[in-house]
Amino acid sequence: MTTQDFTYEQVGATRTLDLPAGYGHMRVRTLIGEGPDVMADAADALMEFWMHRAIPVVVKATARRAAPGVGVVIGLGIGPLRLWAPCRIIWTQEEEKRAGWAYGTLPGHPERGEESFVVHMDDEGEVWLTVTAFSVPASRLARLAGPLVPFLQRAYARRCGAVLRRLARQK
Numbered sequence: 001m002t003t004q005d006f007t008y009e010q011v012g013a014t015r016t017l018d019l020p021a022g023y024g025h026m027r028v029r030t031l032i033g034e035g036p037d038v039m040a041d042a043a044d045a046l047m048e049f050w051m052h053r054a055i056p057v058v059v060k061a062t063a064r065r066a067a068p069g070v071g072v073v074i075g076l077g078i079g080p081l082r083l084w085a086p087c088r089i090i091w092t093q094e095e096e097k098r099a100g101w102a103y104g105t106l107p108g109h110p111e112r113g114e115e116s117f118v119v120h121m122d123d124e125g126e127v128w129l130t131v132t133a134f135s136v137p138a139s140r141l142a143r144l145a146g147p148l149v150p151f152l153q154r155a156y157a158r159r160c161g162a163v164l165r166r167l168a169r170q171k
Contacts, residue, residue, distance in 0.1 A: 014116035023134035030161025032127040039121040042168040043099035066101040097121040110139040131157035
């Protein structure tokens with residue numbers, strides 16, 4: 001996968017957590033539950049985009065499961081007021097105690113940057129979702145929204161955690 005289509009240079013920075021200067025940074029951590037069953041269910045819901053679909057946002061992905069190179073378009077809003085945000089998955093990770101992925105923005109996205117969603121089980125058996133992002137406004141609408149954008153991004157990240165907690169406990 002080349003980085004030429006992405007709208008920013010620091011592709012993959014969320015994997016190392018070395019977030020670049022000049023961007024707004026966000027990190028939101030939410031407790032999902034406890035134990036291997038919760039971890040497995042949360043990982044599946046995350047890797048198969050169920051967390052995003054249950055928020056609810058419209059998710060159009062070129063594959064059923066997250067993988068590097070998979071295109072994802074997120075639709076936020078309702079009807080003609082829906083805002084489309086094209087992205088591509090940059091990296092994935094699937095291990096027994098850690099699973100997640102990140103996508104980077106493509107032309108047409110209202111922001112420029114990257115966002116990762118990682119679920120992990122710590123040494124005490126607690127399962128956490130961490131949403132990490134760096135971004136700057138790319139569209140006129142995002143620039144006009146100004147300080148409201150980071151607030152909305154954090155609200156979205158908290159909603160992801162609440163939804164994943166519910167999905168992981170349904171089984």
